[in-house]
Amino acid sequence: MKLFRRSTGIADSHRRLVWQSVSLLLAYPEDEADGMPCYSERLELVGGLLDDLPPSVAEPLRRCVDGLAGTDAYDAAQRYVETFDLRRRRSLFLTYWTDGDTRNRGNAMLQFADAYREAGVEPPEGELPDHLAVVLEFGATVEFKSGMALLTRYRAPLALLQDALGQMGSPYAGAVEAVLATVPEPDPEQTRLEAQRIAQEGPPSESVGLDPYSVTVPVDALAASLRTVGGSR
Template sequence: MKHPALTLPARQLTIAWQSASLLLDYPDEALRERLPLILRAAAELPAAVRDPLCRTAQAVATKDLPALQAQYVETFDNRRRHNLYLTYFAHGDTRRRGVALLRFKQTYLRSGFVLDDSELPDHLCVVLEYAATVDQRLGSRLLLDHRAGLELLRIALAEADSDWHGAVQAVTATLPPLAGDERDAVARLAAEGPPQEEVGMTPYATPAFDAGVQPLPMPSFPGGQR
């Protein structure tokens, strides 16, 4: 599928995607220590990307950490419309999702990036780190191919007034404007939700879903190595 070209310079994409990857990860003290660096780096981004990133960073910086961690779990682990696995929106818990996950892993391997089975390859933090630090062209293609799910996540977090809405909003702001077919896909997903199927999604196990000048640190997630 051919996608419109991205409009931001490569350096700004790296800052935006890497910052969002860090901010969307489970909040801990290490993330809090990185927030001043994230905010300094974000200062050179366009306002449409910088401002929502900074809103999420400020929430992470000012809220009580145990309460924030509990809020993170409630947001992303317990709500179907808020999950961070991109292929879930299009394929749900079906066998077709297994094929989509394999495509993510094969894309990473093309760049020499090895991800073991301790994390699914379509997790948004993983995809953003890959796009920011390994291969912008292939990483952006993964984001654009799953644009409808990403936009649905943004809308759902906005409706919930979530502290993490800003990080996802910043990611979508780095992408080209939605075309007509993409808007239709978002509306269809919002109305129908992901498909369901009782069989497993071999070859991957399905997670449970209930109802530059300022170089940024590398986000960390299990199993990623070059």
Template sequence: MRRKKQPLQDRLVWQAASLLLAYPDDGQGPRLDTVDRLLECITGPAAALLGRTVAALRARDTMAAAADYVETFDLRRRSTMLLTYWTAGDTRNRGAQMLVFAQAYRDAGVQPPKGEAPDHLPVVLEFAAAVDPVAGRRLLADHRVPIDVLRQALLDADSLFAPVVTAVTATLPAAGEQDARRLMNSGPPAEAVGLQPFQLTVPPRLAKGGR
């Protein structure tokens, strides 16, 4: 019975995490209400972890939350949510790696979102939760170490978003903390080629108007 329930539990965690990792804008309140409803169906430690971030976000006004989001995810490379940054950096390989994500979306019958890069963690979580859990889980598992790097960076910064990424990692195959630390210390590949991000249409943040 537990095996049958676990995939659904993972999808609920992924959907809640995608909403909590979205850029705080005017839709923040409704997103948090949706997460509250999802938490009614999520059991175990994940519910408590996600609930901590819900409470922290509800305690902050939207502008303060948005400023913290930008400071955390946009201004600190160590806590980027672009998963291929850690595996390819600014090299020619990164474009090909992002296309793997985009192709997975197309193979599942949906178009990559236009408002965000295809390897952006909230986009991948949304895809895994709502479109194709098998392909989505594979993308997440294949990038478990970058997700662990993000988790460790958020823990080191005592970020309110750390519990969310911790809940996500609990749904994936184990990876060594040493691998994440090694990647954080060595950094991504460094061949700069001036890539333009592949732009994708699922929400994590508004394409216009807001930051």
């Protein structure tokens, strides 16, 4: 089981593009949504960016897009629920991996909410602040350094999520693999030990039901950010 690899040779502008792309891919599949592209448009939007990204992140993203393509929103939603909502070892809520449903999880989620507020934005309504797609969108479009700090802190859960998705043959494994390629690994041994502990012990308690995620950035601003962020560093 290969969980870890170092992040090298990726510009910050590319990291932001990857994060926003994966945020779209991890959004709940639906054809009608307020302020965001429909399911098929998201796949097309991300697919159109792949040639502008380094192979280390473009290739796993392409596997994800290709694996999700050709399915209507209804069937895609069923697959999404089966993948993420009903299998606690594949949760998109980062603090669930480390804190389960204990009181400590509330404190951990507060760190995410505080990071958003310090950057001048409010946590999204109707979604927990530790949802991976929310964190990725925040880092891509609001505050890159704070987003990177949160993703780095939870790199071990991300690695376990990618491995679990890969074991079930899910296209979403490629999306999480691309994110991992953008997140530095300051101490690989510490990350390995943390992932090993989480895998062996599991979350402290059973998780509550997971609500569908909805991207919060309006579609016009989202598309504009995807077109222009590649030119920033």
